[in-house]
Amino acid sequence: MQSILYASENYAELDLYFAEKKVKKILLVCDNSIRFLRLNEYFESLENRSGIKVVRFSDFEPNPNYESVVRGVELFHKESCEMIAVVGGGSAIDVAKCIKLYSNMDSSENYLKQEIVPNDIVLFAVPTTAGTGSEATRYAVIYYNGEKQSVTSDSCIPGTVLFDASVLKTLPIYQKKATMMDAFCHAIESFWSVNSTDESKQYSKEAIQLILANMDDYLSNDENANAKMLKAANIAGKAINITQTTAGHAMCYKLTSLYGIAHGHAAALCDKVLFPYMIANTDKCIDKRGEQYLKESFNEIAAAMGCPTAEKADEKLAHIVDSLELESPKAKDANDIDVLKTSVNPDRLKNNPVKLSDDVIEKLYLTIIT
Numbered sequence: 001m002q003s004i005l006y007a008s009e010n011y012a013e014l015d016l017y018f019a020e021k022k023v024k025k026i027l028l029v030c031d032n033s034i035r036f037l038r039l040n041e042y043f044e045s046l047e048n049r050s051g052i053k054v055v056r057f058s059d060f061e062p063n064p065n066y067e068s069v070v071r072g073v074e075l076f077h078k079e080s081c082e083m084i085a086v087v088g089g090g091s092a093i094d095v096a097k098c099i100k101l102y103s104n105m106d107s108s109e110n111y112l113k114q115e116i117v118p119n120d121i122v123l124f125a126v127p128t129t130a131g132t133g134s135e136a137t138r139y140a141v142i143y144y145n146g147e148k149q150s151v152t153s154d155s156c157i158p159g160t161v162l163f164d165a166s167v168l169k170t171l172p173i174y175q176k177k178a179t180m181m182d183a184f185c186h187a188i189e190s191f192w193s194v195n196s197t198d199e200s201k202q203y204s205k206e207a208i209q210l211i212l213a214n215m216d217d218y219l220s221n222d223e224n225a226n227a228k229m230l231k232a233a234n235i236a237g238k239a240i241n242i243t244q245t246t247a248g249h250a251m252c253y254k255l256t257s258l259y260g261i262a263h264g265h266a267a268a269l270c271d272k273v274l275f276p277y278m279i280a281n282t283d284k285c286i287d288k289r290g291e292q293y294l295k296e297s298f299n300e301i302a303a304a305m306g307c308p309t310a311e312k313a314d315e316k317l318a319h320i321v322d323s324l325e326l327e328s329p330k331a332k333d334a335n336d337i338d339v340l341k342t343s344v345n346p347d348r349l350k351n352n353p354v355k356l357s358d359d360v361i362e363k364l365y366l367t368i369i370t
């Protein structure tokens, strides 16, 4: 069970946490954006105040490469670090997760080819966006020779997470909107996923309600709402940790690479067209629990969104995406639609409760880009 700490003004809870861990040296995985955060000063002064040495590792890129993780594992061993802390967004957290998983593997062989043997190295995370929920999931994504690799292990879920609302203060507004919608899409996709459980649905419901209740204040940078959004993203992460994401996420990746829009922006555009299509096509249900169960799930999503019907809920989602000015990209080329269509991994569609034919996927993409 993951423990949650809430940041105070002077991070006294962190002092206590590190004292309890009885460590002398920490590997701190962070990107350069840490210099804008007050947490940076905390880690800079940690050795003077408590004798705990901090070894920083920032030699990785967004969508991190395998080689970067290898450098992190080497540094972890060379410096004899005793635990790993990560301050960052999804990429930094993915790097930290992989460093932990690979730290007890044979360094003379490719880590991706070895079996993961869980280890008890402490992993502590401070998410700097309220969106990916990566700090709550067993998944990490890295790239090997340009190919996306999904690394999955329960043992890479950070044992403790710090919610520090101040990290969201300096986040550009577009990033705030996009990451919030990423969390929202995690919550609704998990809700309708064929893998949903009572537990995952409870997480989804809670995340949806928290996001909607705090959206406006979060976008105005209210400290309390920022903290609530960190919590919502974490809970939505717990939901997809059980169910994985569905067609909206399967379709959104190419929109990001083709048009340069943020991941959460792309996911929101996909779910905006997917949701009404699925409500109108429950007869194509592939969830083993049946069409009626799926209709009830849509009604439960609507209730969580404060709407009387599923149709009203999909209208509300569209309204939110539009009011956030998360606009649709315009096709640059006649080939765009073919590039998009062929990008969707059919395996990932299996979590989606409504069967989507190639023609339907093409139609949905056309609705997005034209």
Ligand SMILES: [Fe+2]
Pocket (backbone or CB within 6 Å): 132, 182, 186, 249, 263, 267
């Ligand atoms: Fe996502």
